[in-house]
Amino acid sequence: xxxxxxxxxxxxxxxxxxxxxxxxxxxxxxxxxxxxxxxxxxxxxxxxxxxxxxxxxxxxxxxxxxxxxxxxxxxxxxxxxxxxxxxxxxxxxxxxxxxxxxxxxxxxxxxxxxxxxxxxxxxxxxxxxxxxxxxxxxxxxxxxxxxxxxxxxxxxxxxxxxxxxxxxxxxxxxxxxxxxxxxxxxxxxxxxxxxxxxxxxxxxxxxxxxxxxxxxxxxxxxxxxxxxxxxxxxxxxxxxxxxxxxxxxxxxxxxxxxxxxxxxxxxxxxxxxxxxxxxxxxxxxxxxxxxxxxxxxxxxxxxxxxxxxxxxxxxxxxxxxxxxxxxxx
Amino acid sequence: xxxxxxxxxxxxxxxxxxxxxxxxxxxxxxxxxxxxxxxxxxxxxxxxxxxxxxxxxxxxxxxxxxxxxxxxxxxxxxxxxxxxxxxxxxxxxxxxxxxxxxxxxxxxxxxxxxxxxxxxxxxxxxxxxxxxxxxxxxxxxxxxxxxxxxxxxxxxxxxxxxxxxxxxxxxxxxxxxxxx
Ligand SMILES: Cc1cc2nc3c(=O)[nH]c(=O)nc-3n(C[C@H](O)[C@H](O)[C@H](O)COP(=O)(O)OP(=O)(O)OC[C@H]3O[C@@H](n4cnc5c(N)ncnc54)[C@H](O)[C@@H]3O)c2cc1C
Ligand code: SF4
Ligand code: FES
Ligand code: FES
Numbered sequence: 001x002x003x004x005x006x007x008x009x010x011x012x013x014x015x016x017x018x019x020x021x022x023x024x025x026x027x028x029x030x031x032x033x034x035x036x037x038x039x040x041x042x043x044x045x046x047x048x049x050x051x052x053x054x055x056x057x058x059x060x061x062x063x064x065x066x067x068x069x070x071x072x073x074x075x076x077x078x079x080x081x082x083x084x085x086x087x088x089x090x091x092x093x094x095x096x097x098x099x100x101x102x103x104x105x106x107x108x109x110x111x112x113x114x115x116x117x118x119x120x121x122x123x124x125x126x127x128x129x130x131x132x133x134x135x136x137x138x139x140x141x142x143x144x145x146x147x148x149x150x151x152x153x154x155x156x157x158x159x160x161x162x163x164x165x166x167x168x169x170x171x172x173x174x175x176x177x178x179x180x181x182x183x184x185x186x187x188x189x190x191x192x193x194x195x196x197x198x199x200x201x202x203x204x205x206x207x208x209x210x211x212x213x214x215x216x217x218x219x220x221x222x223x224x225x226x227x228x229x230x231x232x233x234x235x236x237x238x239x240x241x242x243x244x245x246x247x248x249x250x251x252x253x254x255x256x257x258x259x260x261x262x263x264x265x266x267x268x269x270x271x272x273x274x275x276x277x278x279x280x281x282x283x284x285x286x287x288x289x290x291x292x293x294x295x296x297x298x299x300x301x302x303x304x305x306x307x308x309x310x311x312x313x314x315x316x317x318x319x320x321x322x323x324x325x326x327x328x329x
Numbered sequence: 330x331x332x333x334x335x336x337x338x339x340x341x342x343x344x345x346x347x348x349x350x351x352x353x354x355x356x357x358x359x360x361x362x363x364x365x366x367x368x369x370x371x372x373x374x375x376x377x378x379x380x381x382x383x384x385x386x387x388x389x390x391x392x393x394x395x396x397x398x399x400x401x402x403x404x405x406x407x408x409x410x411x412x413x414x415x416x417x418x419x420x421x422x423x424x425x426x427x428x429x430x431x432x433x434x435x436x437x438x439x440x441x442x443x444x445x446x447x448x449x450x451x452x453x454x455x456x457x458x459x460x461x462x463x464x465x466x467x468x469x470x471x472x473x474x475x476x477x478x479x480x481x482x483x484x485x486x487x488x489x490x491x492x493x494x495x496x497x498x499x500x501x502x503x504x505x506x507x508x509x
Contacts, residue, residue: 007333102380
């Protein structure tokens, strides 16, 4: 780890000022991803702004019937929150399917969204990696790539986004609220927050330097069936190979609303509106779910070691929809 | 609040097992290294140093965390409890006694982390926190092996003493931990 200056401001204004007065400063929240990468020399911030003392730990109802989740609410507290369990069970389930009890006690809502990929080569300074070192090449393309993405990749990077929580946030249409160094506020959908790798895989997201996430806001709960299904190499404490977050309502034997998001398969938690639209107005059936999977996977590409993710995502999606809608398997 | 400069060393006050310690540390020192190398509290172990094994688990304000993935300087407002604060060789904590009685270890390297983690985990269970297995009613004595395994998955044991570790925790939860 390289040496860094450190400050622990007492409030947001002081944190934004600290981040501005030392360019290149990084916020540290739970530290479970940033410190991990700093120890390996992959992240090399020279200035750390510890936001742990900021007053961003509340979960409150919004006037419109949604939920505002402070950026520093821990993953553990959020998953256990009564309103989340009652109204957004898909979010609670997704968080509890990730990491460990110890990590969830430390990990924060904002830090979880901005955690970096778990690509083995990104983590190994001895291997070329465009995300770590632009222009170096990608060791996963043509190499060992079991955990990599099958959607949204580029010729420069095929890494997947590792978060479970973010997949649930995406299916729920969460927005990220921010404050910029000049005091302005910002609001981003997850689709706008994350970037596809394209030719610049070293840039994961679109936040400006010094832009602080203050909260994640959920719209009113979908009063529907919700579920998060994660498939992984061991029963607990492993990242997703694929995961499916689904929110579906069925009325009078027709699907009236559907939202789907996918983890482990894309550089950001993935969504496909066309596949969702295809379900609406239809009677749940195995054939319908297969057609939905066709649309989700239309542009999917395996890279050799992760070819299995294409049929695995299909089966996980079909199984999830079958269970949620009570359709005959 | 002002910057601690990279080359200056930070004055860090840590409260560990009820005692305050004033230290001068590089800001890079993790909570784990502060405990082991600066306070000689070597009961807490370093396995992976990357949040993957749980050997470094300590309790911060009663909540279990991996001390390897946290900086000492970030914990000046907290009360830290390590295995040394739970029990001693002459006065074992009832969970330590359960590990002895049930043979909950072989080499013992993961044990401090297992015990600190289990104390934190049972606190979470009593508060009614759900797990990946679902919701539950909350009495500590009602915890079962499947829940213990899921909730303790952040603690690896290289000797694979898992069956006895689970038994020890279950025994403690049923007999001693019911009303603590
Ligand atoms: C062994 C292990 C297993 C894991 N398994 C899983 C898993 O199965 N599923 C899963 O989803 N996750 C898993 N994780 C990842 C874990 O969820 C993340 O490390 C955690 O959520 C990061 O949160 P943090 O608060 O510690 O972030 P930090 O490490 O503090 O920060 C991460 C990034 O976010 C930025 N940041 C933090 N807060 C803000 C803010 N308010 N505004 C702007 N920028 C901010 C930081 O600058 C940094 O770039 C695992 C981690 C480990 C170590
Ligand atoms: S997939 Fe992306 S993160 Fe992994 S080696 Fe290639 S460029 Fe690096
Ligand atoms: S040493 Fe901290 S989790 Fe392994
Ligand atoms: S007893 Fe040896 S590692 Fe657990």
